[in-house]
Amino acid sequence: MLQQVHSRHFQPLLGQTGSLTLPDGRCLPVRFDTLDEAPRTKMPSSERMPFSVEFNSLQSTDFVEGLCALEVPELGRLEGVFVSRIPPMGRDPSVGYFYIAFN
Template sequence: MLNLINADHFRQLQGQVCEFAMDTGEKLLLRVDSVNLKPSARMPSAAAQMRMPFSVGLTAVQPTGFMDGSCTVELPQLGQVSHLMVLREAALDRDPKQHYFQILFN
């Protein structure tokens, strides 16, 4: 199922808050902030019809101790998608009180 996901599935959700279910049963509410194509991450030998690598930037809507792990989320046209690896990001030049995450797709 992960191979069917493309950037457009998350673009439809930009600005929306989605519920991510962790393998532990805990729920994490994350706002989809950005969807960025990563053409430089594409293998030179990749076929033209292969998915373009992309990243999804997320922000937690409430404080969380979650760092990273496998999650499940509902995506338009695909339904429930499991085994998404959600990774915590440093705030860097952003609000240090917020909790930022990303999902990478190659």
């Protein structure tokens, strides 16, 4: 299923809130902020353009990284999505900032 995910599926989520299901089953409310395509990293045999999605939690969280699930328009619930936490870098340190890379 993850091979069928393209950046266009995340476009409607930008600026919107959603829910990230953490590895332990808890749901974390999040807001999707950034979508970046990476055409220079595309493999010649791959149909998908690599891209990344950045989002932040809407509340404090101790979650750092792991396999999560989230709802994506047109695709429904995506399971087994690896989510990584990134440093706040001058942003509000009371919430979590996260990154998903689709290569």
